[in-house]
Amino acid sequence: MKLLKKMALKITVFLSLMLVSWRAVADYQLNMTSGVTPVSHDVYLLHMTAFYISLVICAVVFGVMFYAIIMHRKSRHPVASKFDQHLGLEITWAVIPLLILIIIAIPATMVVYRMNDTRNSELVVKVTGYQWKWRYEYLNQGISFYSNLSTPMNQRANLEPKGEHYLLEVDQPLVIPVGEKVRFLITANDVIHSWWVPAFGVKTDAIPGFIREAWAQVDTVGTYRGQCAELCGAGHGFMPIVVIAVSKADFAKWVANMTRGKVNADTMLPNKTWSKSELLQKGRQTYNQNCAGCHQTEGKGLPPLYPALASSKITLGPAVDEIQLVLAGKSGTAMPGFDDQLSDDDVASVVTYTRNEFGNNTHDIIQPRQVAKIREAAKITHQSEQSSPEVNV
Ligand SMILES: [Cu+2]
Secondary structure: OHHHHHHHHHHHHHHHHHHHHHHHHHOOOOOOOOOOOHHHHHHHHHHHHHHHHHHHHHHHHHHHHHHHHHHOOOOOOOOOOOOOOOHHHHHHHHHHHHHHHHHHHHHHHHHHHHHOOOOOOOEEEEEEEEOOEEEEEEOOOOEEEEEOEOOOHHHHOOOOOOOOOOOOOEOOOEEEEOOOOEEEEEEEOOOOEEEEEHHHOEEEEEOEOOOEEEEEOOOOOEEEEEEEOOOOOOOHHHOOEEEEEEOHHHHHHHHHHHHHHHHHHHHHHHHOOOOHHHHHHHHHHHHHHHOHHHHOOOOOOEOOOEOOOOOOHHHHOOHHHHHHHHHHOOOOOOOOOOOOOOOHHHHHHHHHHHHHOOOOOOOOOOOHHHHHHHHHHHHHHHHHHHHHHHHHO
16 A cells, blocks of 8 residues: 555656656757748758658558567567568568658759759848858848847856847848848858858858858748858857848838948048047947957957967057058968958957057057058058059060
């Protein structure tokens, strides 16, 4: 009686634990989602078809196996039959898998074909992977921008609680209209990255020197998140993708705003004189987005690969040298040139920041127009270098 009671208690505890954990499990989804584009729906259907075929194979194979184990056990069949070389059986078990493979291969080929069919697209976006950010260029609208991780440094350093979209949020998301076929031209500037948005069924390697294509036609307005899916260096986990799908009318408004914003930025900002605190504030932001991945938040770097900026020859030496280094990079090292990634005010603020932070108290203030001058001078030198062979001829 005591034993029975003990057993009943154990079973009750086990069942209630199962109930609790089942609730926890219900929050997770094991299967793929069907996504929001024709390609992702196709991929999902293909996946489910292959899954059900596997289930049937599994049931048949295990059925035959257990039948043999039970019906031909030693107590029932002490002497095994000794036949071999059954031609009909050999042919059957070679042909059946072949047929199954063909049955799966036909829809799979059709899906791969459809995935790569980028004809008749209404919008073309070039996607370029950088260490560690994405650049989006709307080829016919003249819009181009970089999309940087926007999760605050304090969350990354475990000094603040992590937000809902930790490491899956950016300062400027890609915006596309719903119901239009958007063609993506995917490439990279430095190493191999991979542009992966699960809800679109798109995961395409971004390879320097190659342009690879993908497309999406989103049915539903919403925000879709993805990540770089190719191990691309120390900041691989810090280059998320955020795509916002909006109605066609909202997209037209967004394009108009972006184009207007660009005109303002190009014409207004270089004339402005920035205060030191403005520069430091913007500089901190620019630094955390572009530099902290290698040189670290505290400017200590990760020597010898990523040098420290605290009390370094660069941040304490002439400001012109530092600006030139930021713009042009340093060949043979991991330092890329930021000439086409950072605006004049970005460079001015980040250089001001690095020369006044990390114990580098140079009191230097760099204005965007100084950067513009250095940039212009570098362009002229570059052009004359390029044109000199023609002069010699
Ligand atoms: Cu990457």
